Amino acid sequence: MLTALSAAVIIALxxxxxxLRYRMFPPLPRKIASLDDAERVVHYHVDAANRRLRRDAWMLTFVVSHLDVERRLVSVRLGIHYRQRGYPDYVRGFQQAWANARIMLRAKENIAAAFAKRAFQAEIETFT
Known part of the structure; x- marks a missing residue:
């Protein structure tokens, strides 16, 4: 049986x-020095949006097409896709499509804010 002291030591560890895990290996890079770092920033926010979209069979995709470190500029293409065969019923599911588009725009704002924190200007183009 664990004593109070050993339980406290285990919780502290x-x-x-x-x-230490989040201090040594953060999910978002602190500095953007390469295209891979820019993709990690975008991927983090797209995954957060995809968790909200998954139940409706929608999915956000992205491409980080250009990174200019000297001019502090990054170009991102962000799209929303329906994963099932055929096309979604936009007439009956207009409210769902509208809500999903709002999630995509919120992800776009979060990506722009994440790059702004790192002194980068993000040009984000959306497509469907």
């Missing part, structure tokens, strides 16, 4: 492990 778990908290320390979580803090």
């Amino acid at each position: 778990i908290v320390l492990g979580v803090v």
Whole structure:
């Protein structure tokens, strides 16, 4: 049976492990030095949006097409796709399509804000 002291030590080690994991290997890069770092930033926000869209069989996709480190400029194409065969019923599902488009625009704003924190200007083009 665990005593209170050993339980406290175990909890402290778990908290320390979580803090070190996110301090040493953050999900978002602190600096953007390559196209891969830019893709990690976009991928993080697109995955967050896709978790909201998954139940409706919609999916966001992206392409980081250009990164200019000297001019601090990044170009991103962000699209929304329906994953099932055929096309979604836009007439009956207009409210669903509208809500999903709002999720895409919120992801676009989050991506632009994430790049602005790192002193980059993001040119984000959306497509369907």
